[in-house]
């Protein structure tokens with residue numbers, strides 16, 4: 001188990017990671033997300049031992065690192081996977097994976113498992129981005145790290161490739177059975193691939209929980225907005241239900257919210273029907289997404305609500321529509337701002 005207790009990192013007089021606490025089970029994948037500059041890379045560097053920490057402790061198996069007693073990177077046995085692959089261009093796939101490896105049987109295992117057998121003798125320059133990242137992962141796993149750090153491993157790949165490779169990486173990490181901390185900018189990746197998600201804001205963990213809980217029961221408006229489209233609509237919480245201008249839904253109060261509240265609506269919590277001259281709002285803008293369309297609708301009280309519906313529904317900007325809350329699961333309820 002990896003345990004991080006009160007980890008803080010300062011650059012000069014600026015604290016960029018502030019009392020981070022987390023514990024990862026032996027095969028757990030934790031996705032770390034947050035806006036640019038919130039400290040994600042700094043946390044990875046601190047865990048790898050590449051930068052000094054100011055406070056706190058990191059414990060993993062046989063080693064324990066603190067500000068006073070640092071453990072050098074080479075003694076930590078941490079595997080790292082970067083967005084730029086970091087392969088040796090003059091070596092083949094096989095040689096890259098076997099680099100400084102005593103037991104090459106493990107290299108073969110990961111080359112096979114990651115679908116690279118036919119590319120053993122290829123040089124990195126002849127590989128696609130996805131293949132390169134598989135080689136980098138095979139090399140990391142073949143060295144039997146006790147812990148893996150992934151710094152935006154998919155950010156240099158195109159969307160179609162990303163989708164498959166994220167599942168292949170998850171499968172490989174689970175097969176290896178090592179804890180992994182995976183930094184991403186992609187909210188969808190964070191929610192779909194991780195066992196848990198940590199949302200960072202200004203060097204502090206704002207929430208650390210399962211993807212479902214972070215998405216459906218965000219600890220703050222910041223988390224709600226960061227993990228996807230979020231609209232907040234005024235309502236009244238009465239006996240576990242929130243009554244709003246466009247219908248009512250069961251509510252889960254955040255921070256003891258009560259009485260006059262704001263209800264968090266995700267775009268799929270609401271139905272939209274074109275309404276001629278009637279309706280309860282007007283379309284501000286519409287975005288075609290392929291299978292779906294995302295609409296921003298201004299309700300008659302001025303509140304903006306985003307709604308995602310089938311691509312078959314058409315409504316031009318300026319036209320009247322009828323919105324209705326359709327969800328049956330509880331929605332997060334916040335104190336009125």
Ligand SMILES: Nc1ncnc2c1ncn2[C@@H]1O[C@H](COP(=O)(O)OP(=O)(O)OP(=O)(O)O)[C@@H](O)[C@H]1O
Nearest residue numbers: 011012016034035036037038039040041042043185
């Ligand atoms: N070597 C350094 N010296 C001083 N400040 C630094 C240094 N490296 C990073 N910082 C600052 O520390 C903060 C956290 O940076 P970090 O790179 O960890 O953020 P991040 O969340 O990884 O950002 P991004 O998503 O843009 O990669 C930022 O304000 C950054 O400017």
